[in-house]
Amino acid sequence: MLSVLPSQIVDESFISLILRITARNGFTSPYDWMDAKSFDAVTKGKLSNKQRNCLSELIPLPEPNLNIKPNVKHSALFTCTDTESPRVCPQCINDTGYLKKAWCSIGYLYCDRHQLTLIDVCHHCGEKLQWSVALLSNTCTNVYCAKQLTSTPINAEIAELFIDEICDCLLADLFLSNPFSTYLPHQSYPQFTNLPDTLIRGWELLTDKLKFQAFVEQLMGNASPFSSLPITYQLFPLRLLTRHLKASWPVEQWVDGATERVHCHTTPHSNIDEFIVTVEDAVKLLSIPRTLLANTIPQLFEKKAIPSTLRINIANLIG
Structure with missing residues (x-):
């Protein structure tokens, strides 16, 4: 057993407890006293029985959560709505010195107490936050920055999004980043850098007709690898997106109109190597x-x- 074993606070995440134990025992990193695979499993909330047994020799472990979660899939893109990387309210950390369990879920976009956006990147250096004891002192985990973390009030456009809508915005942003996607990647966890900005980009594609039209023009432009194919194939990424949306969005009303406007302008296709x-x-x-x-x-x-x-x-x- 380690010599100093602080108790887990009621609303504290397990990974936060690991970081506090690390700091209280004089270590600079969890890797100083636990193996990388076990720490990775902790960040994912997926400790195996063997890993639990090994870790229990060093620290007392909380009882595993045996509550069966509802079998509801919020996204076709990923299976779990918890994050693999930190998201924090800087003001809460300044007040309490630990990370809350609720922050692990993308369903929580801001701190109810301080009305501040939960951040996953440092606003000073732009680097994504990592699991580090530096977080406990509200410090950027990029050693070349190491400035105090700050946040701002949540953007009104995304403040009241439900979990399905949040997942839809992440899906929409995936297509903005990879507009010619013809299938969805397999992800276990949400993938993003700067969640608020990512959600705003996705939200705009789903609700702003000008953004939608620009996306359609990109799909049909000369730079598209499918530009010589029939319109059904050119606009397939758009259909793929709208088919997997969980909530209702204005974009769904615009898709058919986009197809009809250009239907008469299709050109004979040429051979392509991959679709x-x-x-x-x-x-x-x-x-x-x-x-x-x-x-x-x-x-x-x-x-x-x-x-x-x-x-x-x-x-x-x-x-």
Whole structure:
């Protein structure tokens, strides 16, 4: 056992307790007394039984949370709405010296007490915060910065977003960053840097018609890898986005209109090397039975069962 073992505060996250134990015992990093895999598991809230047993020899562990969470999937992009990296209210840390459990969820965008945005980047250097004992003193975790963390009031446009809407905004921002995406990546946790700014960008695409029109023009521009394909394929990323939205947004009303306006301007397609979609989307795009698809794509020839989410290249079948 370590010599100094502070108790976990009621609303404190377990990772915060680990950081406080680290500091109280004179260590500069959790890696000084626990292995990297175990610390990584702590940040994800996924300690294995073996890791728990090893860690329990060093510190007393809280009882595992056996409450079964509702089986509700808020996003097609990721399975867990908790974050892997820190998000904090600087004023709370100044007041209390620990990190709250509620801050781990992207459903909490600001501190109720101080009305300040929860931050995941330092506003001085722009670096993403890391799990470090420096957080306990409200200090930037970038050693080349090491300034006091600050925050600002939450932007009114995103302040009252529900969890489904937050997840939708993250999905929309993914398409802004990768506009020619034809399938969704597999993520366990939300991926972002500066969550408030990320949400605002996604929110604007979903609610601002000018932003929407600019996105459509990008999909249909000469720089698009699909510019010579029929309009169905050019605008497929937009359809992919709107199909996976959990909440209702103005963008859904604009999609059909965008397709109709340019439908008469489609051009004959030329060969492309790659257009990767899921089996489910391939069946819809190509308007062919699943059995015919299985007999057409070499990748599927030997498969007894074909998952709907399996990714395949249909470039040679577009026509």
